[in-house]
Amino acid sequence: xxxxxxxxxxxxxxxxxxxxxxxxxxxxxxxxxxxxxxxxxxxxxxxxxxxxxxxxxxxxxxxxxxxxxxxxxxxxxxxxxxxxxxxxxxxxxxxxxxxxxxxxxxxxxxxxxxxxxxxxxxxxxxxxxxxxxxxxxxxxxxxxxxxxxxxxxxxxxxxxxxxxxxxxxxxxxxxxxxxxxxxxxxxxxxxxxxxxxxxxxxxxxxxxxxxxxxxxxxxxxxxxxxxxxxxxxxxxxxxxxxxxxxxxxxxxxxxxxxxxxxxxxxxxxxxxxxxxxxxxxxxxxxxxxxxxxxxxxxxxxxxxxxxxxxxxxxxxxxxxxxxxxxxxxxxxxxxxxxxxxxxxxxxxxxxxxxxxxxxxxxxxxxxxxxxxxxxxxxxx
Amino acid sequence: xxxxxxxxxxxxxxxxxxxxxxxxxxxxxxxxxxxxxxxxxxxxxxxxxxxxxxxxxxxxxxxxxxxxxxxxxxxxxxxxxxxxxxxxxxxxxxxxxxxxxxxxxxxxxxxxxxxxxxxxxxxxxxxxxxxxxxxxxxxxxxxxxxxxxxxxxxxxxxxxxxxxxxxxxxxxxxxxxxxxxxxxxxxxxxxxxxxxxxxxxxxxxxxxxxxxxxxxxxxxxxxxxxxxxxxxxxxxxxxxxxxxxxxxxxxxxxxxxxxxxxxxxxxxxxxxxxxxxxxxxxxxx
Ligand SMILES: Nc1ncnc2c1ncn2[C@@H]1O[C@H](COP(=O)(O)OP(=O)(O)OP(=O)(O)O)[C@@H](O)[C@H]1O
Ligand SMILES: [Mg+2]
Numbered sequence: 001x002x003x004x005x006x007x008x009x010x011x012x013x014x015x016x017x018x019x020x021x022x023x024x025x026x027x028x029x030x031x032x033x034x035x036x037x038x039x040x041x042x043x044x045x046x047x048x049x050x051x052x053x054x055x056x057x058x059x060x061x062x063x064x065x066x067x068x069x070x071x072x073x074x075x076x077x078x079x080x081x082x083x084x085x086x087x088x089x090x091x092x093x094x095x096x097x098x099x100x101x102x103x104x105x106x107x108x109x110x111x112x113x114x115x116x117x118x119x120x121x122x123x124x125x126x127x128x129x130x131x132x133x134x135x136x137x138x139x140x141x142x143x144x145x146x147x148x149x150x151x152x153x154x155x156x157x158x159x160x161x162x163x164x165x166x167x168x169x170x171x172x173x174x175x176x177x178x179x180x181x182x183x184x185x186x187x188x189x190x191x192x193x194x195x196x197x198x199x200x201x202x203x204x205x206x207x208x209x210x211x212x213x214x215x216x217x218x219x220x221x222x223x224x225x226x227x228x229x230x231x232x233x234x235x236x237x238x239x240x241x242x243x244x245x246x247x248x249x250x251x252x253x254x255x256x257x258x259x260x261x262x263x264x265x266x267x268x269x270x271x272x273x274x275x276x277x278x279x280x281x282x283x284x285x286x287x288x289x290x291x292x293x294x295x296x297x298x299x300x301x302x303x304x305x306x307x308x309x310x311x312x313x314x315x316x317x318x319x320x321x322x323x324x325x326x327x328x329x330x331x332x333x334x335x336x337x338x339x340x341x342x343x344x345x346x347x348x349x350x351x352x353x354x355x356x357x358x359x360x361x362x363x364x365x366x367x368x369x370x371x372x373x374x375x376x377x378x379x380x
Numbered sequence: 381x382x383x384x385x386x387x388x389x390x391x392x393x394x395x396x397x398x399x400x401x402x403x404x405x406x407x408x409x410x411x412x413x414x415x416x417x418x419x420x421x422x423x424x425x426x427x428x429x430x431x432x433x434x435x436x437x438x439x440x441x442x443x444x445x446x447x448x449x450x451x452x453x454x455x456x457x458x459x460x461x462x463x464x465x466x467x468x469x470x471x472x473x474x475x476x477x478x479x480x481x482x483x484x485x486x487x488x489x490x491x492x493x494x495x496x497x498x499x500x501x502x503x504x505x506x507x508x509x510x511x512x513x514x515x516x517x518x519x520x521x522x523x524x525x526x527x528x529x530x531x532x533x534x535x536x537x538x539x540x541x542x543x544x545x546x547x548x549x550x551x552x553x554x555x556x557x558x559x560x561x562x563x564x565x566x567x568x569x570x571x572x573x574x575x576x577x578x579x580x581x582x583x584x585x586x587x588x589x590x591x592x593x594x595x596x597x598x599x600x601x602x603x604x605x606x607x608x609x610x611x612x613x614x615x616x617x618x619x620x621x622x623x624x625x626x627x628x629x630x631x632x633x634x635x636x637x638x639x640x641x642x643x644x645x646x647x648x649x650x651x652x653x654x655x656x657x658x659x660x661x662x663x664x665x
Contacts, residue, residue, distance in 0.1 A: 222499055225498055225499055226495055226498050226499055229493060229497075229498030229530055229534070230488045230491050230493045230494070230498065230530075230533070230534075231493070231494060231495050231498055232498075233477075233481060233484055233485050233488060234485070234488065236474065236476070236477055236481070237474050237477070237485045240474035240475060240476055240477065241472050241473075241474060243436070243472070244468065244472040244473070244474070245474070245485065246455075246456040246457055247434050247435075247436070247456050247460065247466065248460060248465075248485055248486050248489060248573060248574075248577060249457045249460035249461060249485075249486070249488065249489025249490075249577050250457060250485065250488065250489075251455075251457050252457075258494070258495050262495070
């Protein structure tokens with residue numbers, strides 16, 4: 001049974017790397033054309049009716065937006081966990097700092113209310129989250145290993161507690177409403193019901209989905225640029241063997257701090273988008289459980305691989321919505337799969353970590369040599 | 381002796397781990413352009429000596445100077461940039477990275493590109509005409525606006541890394557993950573990675589451990605080639621034949637103390653060294 005599953009898994013990986021090879025073999029103009037077509041497809045996705053794929057119970061556009069925002073989170077967390085190998089269990093803290101920055105500076109209800117529009121609040125939110133990342137990283141990144149996981153876990157909880165108990169500032173669980181959003185009205189001709197209404201208002205998630213998609217694409221592009229540079233190599237080397245990396249000239253602390261700051265900035269950006277879309281922010285939005293799901297999507301998908309973590313984000317955030325469509329009624333009682341979401345994730349995590357600890361879509365290396373069959377004995 | 385003859389000076393270095401004195405007032409120097417052997421029985425403190433030189437441990441007393449600069453107290457990466465590179469007794473490559481990437485990390489020690497430079501492809505530097513395509517708009521563009529420092533560094537680094545891989549004889553495995561290389565190739569890759577940092581002094585910690593005689597002969601050849609490049613080599617090695625054949629001078633450690641120093645011939649005749657290696661108590665020797 002186990003060996004059969006393993007064989008199946010290897011066949012799947014072989015198939016995937018076959019696709020990868022074929023993709024890389026395509027001439028560049030073709031790759032660009034396919035890439036563009038795919039992007040257009042993503043933008044059009046809310047209006048395309050793919051049977052079964054579309055969610056019924058929840059508005060499909062909102063589901064797509066939700067997935068997109070968490071893909072953005074995954075891109076950021078991938079820099080921290082996947083590339084630099086820093087186990088950050090409190091990433092939700094950065095998400096919250098970003099969200100609250102926009103809420104506090106933007107909402108007229110807040111004590112810090114400014115007249116700044118959303119577009120000004122977002123850069124402020126990113127700057128503040130980056131700062132919080134550096135402040136958290138400065139003392140902690142000098143220490144190695146498990147310690148960091150504990151400290152970041154504490155950071156996430158700390159931010160949540162401040163949000164919950166800091167009534168004067170955050171209004172606790174009652175939250176802050178009237179969070180601003182980007183300007184713009186729907187022009188005539190898109191949808192007669194929307195014409196003249198706010199593009200980012202409550203009437204539809206389409207504007208938000210498109211905006212988030214643009215940001216995801218830009219951030220992925222930026223993350224790739226950094227990954228395929230001296231900085232990305234330094235991160236990998238630190239992840240593999242920090243002492244050896246330092247002796248080879250890698251400024252480990254500096255690049256770890258960069259990873260933290262970049263991750264924080266992306267987390268903050270996601271939070272800022274989230275706050276604008278929800279229009280309302282309260283301490284209940286930043287549960288520890290969400291932080292764990294953040295890590296789960298990176299680890300399940302394939303830490304260190306952008307395609308992998310994207311898949312992870314899709315699985316973790318799309319599936320629960322899809323599962324809502326399959327309500328079974330037993331003895332007149334509706335059983336909702338969503339309630340078993342965490343149970344299912346727990347199981348999936350155990351299975352995946354057993355069979356493929358590198359995640360579903362691991363980072364792949366083309367190897368010119370088959371693995372050495374039997375490694376020679378290493379003398380001590 | 382003038383300053384310039386001495387490349388590295390280990391000056392009365394003592395290092396204690398709790399109760400253990402791993403190095404006890406060790407004093408020696410490495411001269412420019414020589415191959416110096418550091419030998420001694422197991423646990424003598426040879427690797428610890430490398431660790432002090434490369435900033436892994438700070439000496440309890442004494443200091444190390446390199447090329448006129450104080451080493452002790454500097455960060456590890458800063459010492460690498462001064463020009464000391466090393467390999468490890470128990471191989472420490474970046475196992476998941478390819479052989480080429482391992483060497484690229486070494487070349488990065490001399491690079492400047494950071495996050496902003498990689499992201500925005502700034503600053504621009506003058507393009508070197510021979511690295512550009514023969515014709516076409518890319519060439520025109522690069523000649524007019526220059527290339528980003530990131531691209532210039534990457535191109536040069538790749539070329540250099542491939543050169544180094546063939547220098548140590550594993551060019552065929554550039555894209556193989558380090559963990560999939562054979563044991564001997566991993567040792568060679570470590571040397572290539574160390575050379576990529578552009579050192580003045582290369583420290584090799586038992587590079588021939590586990591090698592058969594043919595591999596040892598190749599390694600000997602490689603060490604000589606490295607010296608011919610103008611580098612200074614400090615070599616820890618247990619194989620006496622190899623050590624005697626390749627080194628100009630030897631320093632012998634035992635129980636953290638230097639017990640002898642001199643040419644291979646002198647050291648071979650030294651009664652303390654014979655005693656240390658044969659395990660005869662010193663007063664009996
Ligand atoms: N990190 C450490 N903590 C405590 N003791 C150490 C440490 N590193 C080395 N030692 C001790 O210092 C002494 C010298 O060790 P070292 O590794 O330098 O010997 P060596 O000459 O390289 O031996 P070998 O030929 O076996 O490699 C040993 O007694 C060792 O146990
Ligand atoms: Mg040793």
